[in-house]
Amino acid sequence: MAVYKQQYRPYEGPRTSPIWRFLVPLRYSYAKILQSRLLVLLLALCMFYPCACATIIYLSHNSPALAALRLRSGILPQVDGRFFYFFCTVQGSLAFVLTALIGPGLVWPDLANGALALYLSRPFARLEYVASKMTILVLLLSTITWLPGLVLFAIQAGCVGWDWAVDNAWLAGAILVASIVWIVVLSLIGLALSAWVRWRTAAGVAVLAVYFVGAGLGRAINNIWQTRYGYLIDLGEVMNTVWAGLFRYYRGPGLSPVHAWLMLLLVCLVCIKALASKVRGLEVVR
Amino acid sequence: MPFDSAQPVIELSRLTVRFGTRPILKGLDARLYGTSIGLLGPNGAGKSTLIHTLLGMCPVAEGTAKVMGHDIRKEQRRIRSFVGYMPEGDAYIADMSAVAMVRMMGELSGLPPEAALERAHEVLFYVGLGEARYRRLGTFSQGMRQLAKLAQAVVHGPRLLILDEPTNGLDPAARTRMIRLIQQIRSSGKVHILLCSHLLADVEQICQEVVILKDGWLIADVDLDAQRRCDRRFLDVEVWDGADQFAGAMAGLGCTCSSSGQGRISMILPEGLHLQQVYQTIVDLDVPIRRLSYRTDSLEQIFLRAMESADGGL
Incomplete structure (x- = not known):
C-alpha cells in the first residue's frame, strides 16, 4: 500500500491449510538460530565424528588405502552394535550440548513478554505450539544423530553388500530408535526448562545441571547406600543403558533396561506436565 | 462466510x-x-x-x-x-x-x-x-x-x-x-x-x-x-423564591418539571429549547437563582446509575 493511502483495508485473499501451520514458528526460529555463528560452528563440529566414522568404514574395506596409510587392517574397529553404540554416545552428548544452547531460547522469549497470548488467540493450539517448538530441536538434532547414523549404515552396507544390510537391519532400527528416544527426551527437557526458567542463561545452566547434578547425585546415592538405583537420576546412565540394550552391547552391571525405559517415560511425563502448566494463553491466579 | x-x-x-x-x-x-x-x-x-x-x-x-x-x-x-x-x-x-x-x-x-x-x-x-x-x-x-x-x-x-x-x-x-x-x-x-x-x-x-x-x-x-438519539438534557435549578411560578413558566415552554421542595426544581428540557430561553424566563420573572446546573444523559451517568442500582435496572 502506498504510504499516502493510509486507510484500513481488510484482507480478503487466500488462506493456507491449517495442517502445516505449526511450521511457521519453526521457520522463524531457524532463521534466528542460524544467525548465531557459534551454533553454526558447533553444528559443523558435530559432523566431525560421523565423518571420522565414515572414513573408518571406508578404510576398513579398502586394503590399498590402508596400505598407503601404512595401517594394519586389525587396527580399525569392527562395524557392529558396539561401533554404533559409541557413535550414539558421542553424537548424543553433542546433541545434549546443542539442546543446552538452543533449547532455552525457544519458549522463554514468548513467555517473557506475554507473546504466547498472541499465538494462542489465533487458530493455533497449545499442542501445535509445543509441536512447533519441539520440531525445531527434533530436526536439528536429527541432522547430527540418526541421519548420519543411517548414512554410516548405508556406507557399510554399500561396502560389504546387501546380505550384510539384511542381516544387520536391526542395527538401522536401533540407530533410529536410540536417536529418536534421546531427541524426544532432550527436546522435552529443553522446552520445559525454557518455559520454567525465564532467564536464558539460567535455563541453559539448568539443562546442564539436569545432566551433571543428576550424575553426581546418583553416584553419591550409589556409594552411600551401596545400591545401583542412584543411576535412575543419572540421565546419561539411563540413556546409555537404553542404548546398550538396543545395540546388544553389554556394559557390565548397572541399571536394568526396564528401569531405564520407565525412568525415561517418567522424565517425559514430568516435562509434558511442566510444559502444559506454562504454555497457556493467560496465567490464572486461583 | x-x-x-x-x-x-x-x-x-x-x-x-x-x-x-x-x-x-x-x-x-x-x-x-x-x-x-x-x-x-x-x-x-x-x-x-x-x-x-x-x-x-x-x-x-x-x-x-x-x-x-x-x-x-x-x-x-x-x-x-x-x-x-x-x-x-x-x-x-x-x-x-x-x-x-x-x-x-x-x-x-x-x-x-x-x-x-x-x-x-x-x-x-x-x-x-x-x-x-x-x-x-x-x-x-x-x-x-x-x-x-x-x-x-x-x-x-x-x-x-x-x-x-x-x-x-x-x-x-x-x-x-x-x-x-x-x-x-x-x-x-x-x-x-x-x-x-x-x-x-x-x-x-x-x-x-x-x-x-x-x-x-x-x-x-x-x-x-x-x-x-433521545439525548435527554436536564436542568437542576434552586431558587430563593418563586419556585412554583418559575416551574409553571418552564412547563409552558414544554419542560417536564418536578419540584422537590425548598426551591429545588428538576427539569427535562424538550428538543429545540435553548438555554437562552431559560435564562430569558428567569430574567422576565425576576427569579432569584441560588444554583443552576445543566447536564446530559452521559455514559458516565449511565455507568454510575448502573453501579449504584441494586438490580442493575436502568
Missing part, C-alpha cells in the same frame, strides 16, 4: 466461568448486535475474563456463548480464525522486528507468507509504525508497543476485533491517535469491535452498545446510539 447482521455478534447464554471454586462470570445472558460493543466495569468485574473465555483461553464452567454464530465450546478454532485480539498487557517478542512479528502472526492466522509480509508492512504503516518496522520490538516505547499490538490484531483482516484496554499507558496524544485508528477501522464497516476498557470516554467515543459488568454479573446492556 458473510456474517448475517440479524445474528448477534456475541450471544451469552448463562455463561459461567470459575477459577478453581471462585466464580468469575456468573451466568451471563446477553445478545449483542452493535458494530462496536463496549465492555465496561470496575477492576475485577470480569471484563478480561469474558474476553479470554470468548477466545477459549478460560474454560467454561456452565452455559455457553456464541461469537458470530459459532459456539465457543465447539468451534474455537473457527472463532479464532476471524477474531483479532489485542491483549491488555505486554505482548511482544522482544528480539523480533515489528515486521517479522506481525508477519508471523499473519501467517499463523492463515495468510500465505508473501501476503503476510505485504500485510505486515501495510498495517504497520497504517498504525504509524512504518518508519520503525525493522526495529526490534524490545526497543519500542510503550505507545509503539500498543500500536504494534494493534497491527498484529488486524494483520489478517479479522471480522471481530477484540481490544482489551487499548489506550493503556498512552499519553494524551497517543491515546487520541489510537482512538482515531479504532474509529477508522470501525468505519470501514468490515469489522465488528469489542472494546474492553474502564475509561468511559474511550468507550463513549468508539462504541454503539455498552455492556456493564460488576462482580461477574451483567448489570446493564445499553444501546448508546439510542441513548444519543
Whole structure:
C-alpha cells in the first residue's frame, strides 16, 4: 500500500491449510538460530565424528588405502552394535550440548513478554505450539544423530553388500530408535526448562545441571547406600543403558533396561506436565 | 462466510466461568448486535475474563456463548480464525522486528507468507509504525508497543476485533491517535469491535452498545446510539423564591418539571429549547437563582446509575 493511502483495508485473499501451520514458528526460529555463528560452528563440529566414522568404514574395506596409510587392517574397529553404540554416545552428548544452547531460547522469549497470548488467540493450539517448538530441536538434532547414523549404515552396507544390510537391519532400527528416544527426551527437557526458567542463561545452566547434578547425585546415592538405583537420576546412565540394550552391547552391571525405559517415560511425563502448566494463553491466579 | 447482521455478534447464554471454586462470570445472558460493543466495569468485574473465555483461553464452567454464530465450546478454532485480539498487557517478542512479528502472526492466522509480509508492512504503516518496522520490538516505547499490538490484531483482516484496554499507558496524544485508528477501522464497516476498557470516554467515543459488568454479573446492556438519539438534557435549578411560578413558566415552554421542595426544581428540557430561553424566563420573572446546573444523559451517568442500582435496572 502506498504510504499516502493510509486507510484500513481488510484482507480478503487466500488462506493456507491449517495442517502445516505449526511450521511457521519453526521457520522463524531457524532463521534466528542460524544467525548465531557459534551454533553454526558447533553444528559443523558435530559432523566431525560421523565423518571420522565414515572414513573408518571406508578404510576398513579398502586394503590399498590402508596400505598407503601404512595401517594394519586389525587396527580399525569392527562395524557392529558396539561401533554404533559409541557413535550414539558421542553424537548424543553433542546433541545434549546443542539442546543446552538452543533449547532455552525457544519458549522463554514468548513467555517473557506475554507473546504466547498472541499465538494462542489465533487458530493455533497449545499442542501445535509445543509441536512447533519441539520440531525445531527434533530436526536439528536429527541432522547430527540418526541421519548420519543411517548414512554410516548405508556406507557399510554399500561396502560389504546387501546380505550384510539384511542381516544387520536391526542395527538401522536401533540407530533410529536410540536417536529418536534421546531427541524426544532432550527436546522435552529443553522446552520445559525454557518455559520454567525465564532467564536464558539460567535455563541453559539448568539443562546442564539436569545432566551433571543428576550424575553426581546418583553416584553419591550409589556409594552411600551401596545400591545401583542412584543411576535412575543419572540421565546419561539411563540413556546409555537404553542404548546398550538396543545395540546388544553389554556394559557390565548397572541399571536394568526396564528401569531405564520407565525412568525415561517418567522424565517425559514430568516435562509434558511442566510444559502444559506454562504454555497457556493467560496465567490464572486461583 | 458473510456474517448475517440479524445474528448477534456475541450471544451469552448463562455463561459461567470459575477459577478453581471462585466464580468469575456468573451466568451471563446477553445478545449483542452493535458494530462496536463496549465492555465496561470496575477492576475485577470480569471484563478480561469474558474476553479470554470468548477466545477459549478460560474454560467454561456452565452455559455457553456464541461469537458470530459459532459456539465457543465447539468451534474455537473457527472463532479464532476471524477474531483479532489485542491483549491488555505486554505482548511482544522482544528480539523480533515489528515486521517479522506481525508477519508471523499473519501467517499463523492463515495468510500465505508473501501476503503476510505485504500485510505486515501495510498495517504497520497504517498504525504509524512504518518508519520503525525493522526495529526490534524490545526497543519500542510503550505507545509503539500498543500500536504494534494493534497491527498484529488486524494483520489478517479479522471480522471481530477484540481490544482489551487499548489506550493503556498512552499519553494524551497517543491515546487520541489510537482512538482515531479504532474509529477508522470501525468505519470501514468490515469489522465488528469489542472494546474492553474502564475509561468511559474511550468507550463513549468508539462504541454503539455498552455492556456493564460488576462482580461477574451483567448489570446493564445499553444501546448508546439510542441513548444519543433521545439525548435527554436536564436542568437542576434552586431558587430563593418563586419556585412554583418559575416551574409553571418552564412547563409552558414544554419542560417536564418536578419540584422537590425548598426551591429545588428538576427539569427535562424538550428538543429545540435553548438555554437562552431559560435564562430569558428567569430574567422576565425576576427569579432569584441560588444554583443552576445543566447536564446530559452521559455514559458516565449511565455507568454510575448502573453501579449504584441494586438490580442493575436502568
